[in-house]
Each structure stands twice: as structure tokens, then as C-alpha cells.
Amino acid sequence: MIHSSRARTALGHLGEVDPGLATLALWCTHRDDPGPTRTEGETIRYGPGFDTRPVAEQVGIAAHHVLHVALRHGPRADAMADRIGSAFDPALYALAADAIVNDTLTSAGHTLPRPRVSLVELLDEIGEATGTPAAALAEWDADRLALRLHHDAGTMRRAGDYGAARAFVSDLAPGQGGTAHQDAETWAGHLERALSVGRGAGSGIGAVLGRLADSAPPRIAWERRLRRLLARALIEAPRPTWRRPSGRWAAADALARGEGREGPPVAPGRQRMTEAPRVVAAIDTSSSVDTQMLGLFAAELRGVARRSGAETWVLGFDDDVHFEEKLAPGAAGLPDLVEMRTGGGTDFGPLMARCRTLGPSVVVVMTDLDAPLGPPPRFPVVWVTPRGAPEAPFGAQLFVS
Numbered sequence: 001m002i003h004s005s006r007a008r009t010a011l012g013h014l015g016e017v018d019p020g021l022a023t024l025a026l027w028c029t030h031r032d033d034p035g036p037t038r039t040e041g042e043t044i045r046y047g048p049g050f051d052t053r054p055v056a057e058q059v060g061i062a063a064h065h066v067l068h069v070a071l072r073h074g075p076r077a078d079a080m081a082d083r084i085g086s087a088f089d090p091a092l093y094a095l096a097a098d099a100i101v102n103d104t105l106t107s108a109g110h111t112l113p114r115p116r117v118s119l120v121e122l123l124d125e126i127g128e129a130t131g132t133p134a135a136a137l138a139e140w141d142a143d144r145l146a147l148r149l150h151h152d153a154g155t156m157r158r159a160g161d162y163g164a165a166r167a168f169v170s171d172l173a174p175g176q177g178g179t180a181h182q183d184a185e186t187w188a189g190h191l192e193r194a195l196s197v198g199r200g201a202g203s204g205i206g207a208v209l210g211r212l213a214d215s216a217p218p219r220i221a222w223e224r225r226l227r228r229l230l231a232r233a234l235i236e237a238p239r240p241t242w243r244r245p246s247g248r249w250a251a252a253d254a255l256a257r258g259e260g261r262e263g264p265p266v267a268p269g270r271q272r273m274t275e276a277p278r279v280v281a282a283i284d285t286s287s288s289v290d291t292q293m294l295g296l297f298a299a300e301l302r303g304v305a306r307r308s309g310a311e312t313w314v315l316g317f318d319d320d321v322h323f324e325e326k327l328a329p330g331a332a333g334l335p336d337l338v339e340m341r342t343g344g345g346t347d348f349g350p351l352m353a354r355c356r357t358l359g360p361s362v363v364v365v366m367t368d369l370d371a372p373l374g375p376p377p378r379f380p381v382v383w384v385t386p387r388g389a390p391e392a393p394f395g396a397q398l399f400v401s
Contacts, residue, residue, distance in 0.1 A: 004030040006046040010058035014066075018108065020198025020205040021063050024070045027182070027190050037061060039068040040173040041075075042182065056111040063110055063205075064101050065171070070194070071214050072187055073097040073142060073172055080146060087150060094170035095122070095163050096145040100214050103133045108208045115166045119145075125162045126155050134211065141214040191215050226364070226382065229396050233362035233380045234277040234310055240268040277310040277361040284367035286318040286346045313358060319347040321354045346371035355379065 002008060007030045015022035033045035044065040050058065068074070077097075081088040099119040102112055119136045123129055126148065130136040149159045182190075191209065198206020209215055245253075246267045253263035316323030348371055355363050356377065364382045369389045381395035391397065 001028075002030045004032045004044075004046050006032050006051040007044070007062060009051065009055065010062040013055055013059045014062055017059065018063065018110070018198070018204030019200075020194040020209065021066055023194045023197045024190060025062070025066045027187075028066055028069045036169075036171070037065070038171045038173050039065045039074060042069050044069065053113070054111075057113050060105060060110045060112040063105055064098075064112065067101045067104060068097060068172060070187055070191060071097070071101075071142065072184060076143060077146075077172060080143060084147075084150065089150065089156065090172070091163070091170050092149045092156065092159060093142070093146040094172040095159060095168055096149055097142045097172060098168065098170075100137065100140065100142055100145065100212075103137055104205075104208055104212060104214075107133050107137065108205045109203065117163060117166045117168050121166075122159065122162055125158050137208070138211050138213055141216065144213075225398055226384065229382050229398075230279065230362060230364070233382075234279070278358060279310045279312045280315060280355050280358055280360040280363045281312065282315040282317055282351055282355070282363060282365045282367075284318070284346055284365065285316050285322075286370075310361065313360075315351065315354065317346075317351045319345045320350045324354070348373050352377050 002011065011022065011025055011030070014025060027042070029043040031043060031045050033047055035045065035047055037047040037050055038045050044062070046062075050061065053061070073093075077090060077093045080093060081090070095117060099117045099122045102116050103119040105112060106118075118133075119140065120130070120133050122145075123136055123140070128148065130139055149155060195206060195209045198204050198209060200206070249264060249267035256263040312327040314323075314325050314327060315321050346367070351365070352374065356379075360379050362380045362382060363377075364384060366384045367389075369383065369385055369392060373393060376394035381392075383392045383395055383397040385392070385397060385399055387399045389399070
């Protein structure tokens with residue numbers, strides 16, 4: 001939908017040089033605006049001076065914002081803000097999104113104004129050099145890159161310095177992802193259609209889009225999967241009790257007596273659990289634990305404990321359990337890893353023995369699974385492991401990166 005006189009010329013030329021991107025542009029709303037050129041949800045706002053640029057740059061800028069909309073960078077930024085809370089920096093997400101979009105467009109032959117941020121350069125700045133733009137675009141999506149930029153204060157500073165050196169200014173309007181927008185599946189369909197059109201044209205985005213990691217449907221965050229698994233394990237369920245017979249048995253026994261028959265064997269009744277649910281969070285300190293992942297892990301445990309009233313224990317282990325602490329209700333998070341020793345081997349035997357004495361509703365273990373697990377325990381186990389770790393022979397397993 002075009003309500004922008006400034007964009008008409010650029011979009012007309014876009015249709016000539018890149019039919020795939022022009023197809024995506026049809027699903028965006030285009031408006032003139034007195035402010036800077038920017039993306040708000042699915043609306044692209046073109047500011048003063050846009051139509052005075054060379055036509056090639058107008059086309060590149062319009063294509064840049066069309067990709068922001070098509071890849072749902074606004075809604076995804078809002079979703080990441082929900083994931084990492086107050087630590088989220090919207091400018092870092094916008095920097096990650098811009099770097100990916102810019103290298104995508106230059107790989108497709110489009111012209112963009114200089115200076116501009118580049119995915120290859122940004123990865124080099126933070127120590128994640130991947131070589132060619134094609135390799136970087138195939139490996140990194142905006143969510144993963146933004147999480148990497150939030151990794152620690154040093155990384156955030158280097159990313160910020162790189163953006164400042166390239167005169168980067170965020171063009172994603174904050175807080176717009178929650179406005180009405182087409183869902184991820186709908187945009188995945190639009191992207192497939194654009195890829196087909198682009199391949200047919202033989203030029204433009206069609207040569208790049210199929211290899212773009214950021215165009216894949218968003219993966220479900222591992223924290224959401226952990227939340228579901230913990231919620232399922234902590235649901236209060238009835239259990240057998242011999243203190244009273246079951247109602248069904250009482251009815252069958254009364255019927256048998258009335259007919260002069262022998263009654264059925266006594267069946268136990270059911271009663272609700274009376275003790276509070278208990279979560280044990282075990283951290284394998286012999287393997288490297290990413291502090292950012294630990295923060296997300298802690299946030300999910302806090303949320304589950306708060307909603308369910310679960311008692312939460314934290315255990316640090318390697319070849320023995322060397323640290324344990326019971327978290328008070330409303331505790332700010334997991335204990336500082338500095339308090340735990342690191343290094344050494346891994347043995348799950350002492351950990352499982354200690355867990356048995358605690359009587360957990362569920363045990364969540366952060367580990368690389370670099371040791372034999374032994375027989376499965378009677379309580380449910382959730383393994384939180386890095387990608388590339390071996391598959392756990394029992395329990396639920398979450399692969400995280």
C-alpha cells in the first residue's frame with residue numbers, strides 16, 4: 001500500500017531491477033513522514049530528502065526497509081526485549097539487523113549510501129570473523145547476532161564503537177512490533193514467493209534470499225521450551241493413598257454385597273500432593289557455562305518458581321557436588337559463579353545421589369554431557385546442553401547456542 005509520493009519513483013525502479021524485493025514491497029505500507037526515514041512495524045516512513053538522493057540510493061534505501069519489514073525485525077526485537085529484560089539494548093538489535101540487511105543487499109547488487117555498517121566487519125570487530133559475506137549471511141540471523149552483541153560489556157562497547165565509526169543511527173522504531181502485523185508464517189510465505197520471483201528474474205534478491213539464515217522461520221526460544229517442561233513437571237497431580245479406598249471400589253463393593261457376591265480387591269484412593277514442588281538446578285562447572293545463557297536460565301527458573309511456588313535448589317558439581325544453595329522466595333537469581341570451583345572432570349553419580357535426597361519434582365542440569373550418565377532416576381530430568389553435545393539417553397534435552 002503506497003501513500004508516499006517520495007517512494008513511488010524508487011519502488012518503480014525497484015520493480016525493474018529486483019522483482020523479488022518489489023514483490024515483498026507490495027505487502028508493506030509506504031508513507032511520507034516529516035521525521036527520519038525509518039521502519040515502524042510493517043510501515044516504511046520516508047523522510048524529507050529521500051527523493052533528492054540518486055535513484056540507485058533511493059532504491060537501496062527502500063529495499064533496506066522492505067527487508068526490515070519482511071524479516072519482521074520490529075516484532076522480533078520486541079520478543080527479544082521480553083527475553084532478556086532490562087539488559088536489552090534496542091540499538092544493538094537494530095545494529096545487528098542493519099548489518100545483515102546491508103550485506104544481503106550489497107550481495108544482491110544494490111547500492112546503499114556510505115558510510116554503512118557491514119555484517120562481515122561487525123563480526124570481525126567482536127572476534128567472530130567468518131570470511132565472506134555469503135558465509136556470514138548463511139550462519140548468522142539477527143536474533144543470534146543481537147544476543148552475541150549483548151554477551152558482555154566489552155562486546156557491547158566494541159559493537160557500539162563500530163556503529164559510531166560508521167555513523168550508525170537506528171532506523172527501527174522501538175516498540176512497534178506489538179502493533180497489528182502479519183504473523184511469521186504469513187511472511188514466510190511472502191518470502192518464498194519473493195524467492196521464486198527473484199530466481200525467475202535471474203538477478204537481485206533471488207540469488208541471496210535462499211541462503212539467508214535470517215529468512216528462516218524464527219525458532220522457538222529455548223527458554224520457552226524450558227518453561228513448558230518445568231510447568232508440566234510441577235503440575236500438582238493426584239497420587240495413590242491407602243488411607244481411604246477409591247470411590248469406584250466402594251461402589252463396586254456395595255453392589256457386590258447387595259447381590260451376595262464377594263467384593264473386589266480394595267483399590268487405593270487418590271489425594272493431592274501436600275508438599276510444595278521442588279526444582280533442583282544443577283550446573284556442571286567442569287564445562288564452560290556462558291554467563292548470558294546462565295542469566296536467561298536463571299530468569300526462567302525465577303519465573304517458574306514464582307508462578308508455581310516451587311522451592312528451588314542450586315547445585316554446582318564436577319566429579320562431586322561442591323556447592324549447594326536454597327534460593328529464598330523472590331531471590332534475584334542464581335548465585336554468582338565465582339563462588340563455585342571450576343575445572344576438573346565430570347561425574348553424574350554424586351549429583352543424582354544428592355538429588356534423590358532432596359526429593360525433587362524435576363532436576364534441570366546445565367552440562368555438555370561429557371561423562372556417562374548411569375541409569376535413569378525416578379524423577380524427571382531436563383538436560384540443557386550446547387549444540388553439538390551428545391544426545392541424552394533419558395529425560396528431555398534442550399540444545400542451546
